[in-house]
Amino acid sequence: MTAPAALVQLTPPRRSIELQIDGEAVSAPEGTTIFDACRQRGNVLPTLCYLETLHPVNACRVCVVEVENSRVLVPSCSRKVEAGMVVHTDTPRVRHSRKMVLEFLASSVDLSTTPHVSEWLADYACHPERFGPPAPPAAAGVRDAAHAGHHAAPDPEYAATVHQPTKLDNELYVRDYRKCILCYKCVEACGTDYQNTFAIAVAGRGFDARISTEFSIPLPGSACVYCGNCIAVCPTGALMFSSEHDRRAAGTWDESRQAVVDTICPYCGVGCTLSLHVQDNEIVKVTSPFDVSITRGNLCIKGRFGWQYVQERPGAGSGRGQRNGVPRGAGDQGDGESGRVGKGGGNGRDATSPADSPLGKRAPG
Numbered sequence: 001m002t003a004p005a006a007l008v009q010l011t012p013p014r015r016s017i018e019l020q021i022d023g024e025a026v027s028a029p030e031g032t033t034i035f036d037a038c039r040q041r042g043n044v045l046p047t048l049c050y051l052e053t054l055h056p057v058n059a060c061r062v063c064v065v066e067v068e069n070s071r072v073l074v075p076s077c078s079r080k081v082e083a084g085m086v087v088h089t090d091t092p093r094v095r096h097s098r099k100m101v102l103e104f105l106a107s108s109v110d111l112s113t114t115p116h117v118s119e120w121l122a123d124y125a126c127h128p129e130r131f132g133p134p135a136p137p138a139a140a141g142v143r144d145a146a147h148a149g150h151h152a153a154p155d156p157e158y159a160a161t162v163h164q165p166t167k168l169d170n171e172l173y174v175r176d177y178r179k180c181i182l183c184y185k186c187v188e189a190c191g192t193d194y195q196n197t198f199a200i201a202v203a204g205r206g207f208d209a210r211i212s213t214e215f216s217i218p219l220p221g222s223a224c225v226y227c228g229n230c231i232a233v234c235p236t237g238a239l240m241f242s243s244e245h246d247r248r249a250a251g252t253w254d255e256s257r258q259a260v261v262d263t264i265c266p267y268c269g270v271g272c273t274l275s276l277h278v279q280d281n282e283i284v285k286v287t288s289p290f291d292v293s294i295t296r297g298n299l300c301i302k303g304r305f306g307w308q309y310v311q312e313r314p315g316a317g318s319g320r321g322q323r324n325g326v327p328r329g330a331g332d333q334g335d336g337e338s339g340r341v342g343k344g345g346g347n348g349r350d351a352t353s354p355a356d357s358p359l360g361k362r363a364p365g
Helices: 034-040 092-108 117-123 185-190 229-233 242-250 301-305
Strands: 016-021 024-029 064-067 086-088 173-175 200-203 210-213 239-241 258-264 273-279 282-287
Touching: 016 034, 024 034, 034 064, 064 092, 092 117, 173 242, 185 200, 185 229, 229 239, 229 301, 239 242, 242 282, 282 301
Parallel strands: 016 086
Antiparallel strands: 016 024, 064 086, 173 239, 200 210, 258 273, 273 282
16 A cells, blocks of 8 residues: 655745734734734734735725834735834824724715624724714715716715615615725626626716716616625625615514525536525525635625525415515615616516526526
8 A cells, every 4th residue: 555645835835024013023924914914813903995805905994003114004904014014003093093084984884784893983982973964865876977076065064975875776686885985895806806797896086986887877787797796795785685685674684593504506516615694494695605715705696696496495485475585675765767677677577577587587496
């Protein structure tokens, strides 16, 4: 019997970098970010725009830290560790910067479904209400029609907001841009980092900047392939499964009653891992783990949304008179531009019709 072959290391080992974080000597592999070095020692810095599977874009500025001999605060999510670096993560300067960023966000964006933000607002003694009451929501299409360089004078009596009606223009997910913080994660996932579809991008400048399809057309007419990878990376709930949105509107969404079960997607031979979120014996949404090398959190339309046929079996929770576990029509408050339609476009038919669904006909159940 021959001995098993020894493992061959294909990449050279990275040398260790010695630095200091909050007065403690730390050793981290070369190329490690300050954020990851802090996380490895149990100090998880707040962040909204960082995700380990995407290239950092330094957009939210919540994770900034102070580095000695650096003129400005640096984003820990992208700054690599350096030999002899001295890092401070909780100085008065850092705390003041984070407080200011969080107050600006909380005064202009709906952060009600953003994890951990309520804790951060309390920790940094934030008072977003000092900027005044929120401005009335914009009418449907107003923010989409804004042109760069053309701005109306703000009303000093109100705090400017990005609030606008939720976009309900397809059957699979909703776009609630009053919750959007412009973290760029969805653009990255739809673009060069993974999907390479480029269905969405940032349009406008300054406070008028927003995530948009080409020429602000409804999603069914855009280049979107409904992979849902933008939903997977959204940190605030601006992009959300219709199944979750409808249940939240009906008051039946309850994560404390949900179980998450991993399985393998049945549609093809790639073997993508699906994490089924189950509430009351009913699948309410599907995600994929970010740490699985096959998917890195990404799925196609079938893996992410093609599980509805399971609910069509006799005795399942969602009957023909329901959508997403609630009566059809419950919680539907469209943007006034288009109703729920499938990929076929605004033909006026009920989006719950299998012929109109981006998935095509439902699997038999």
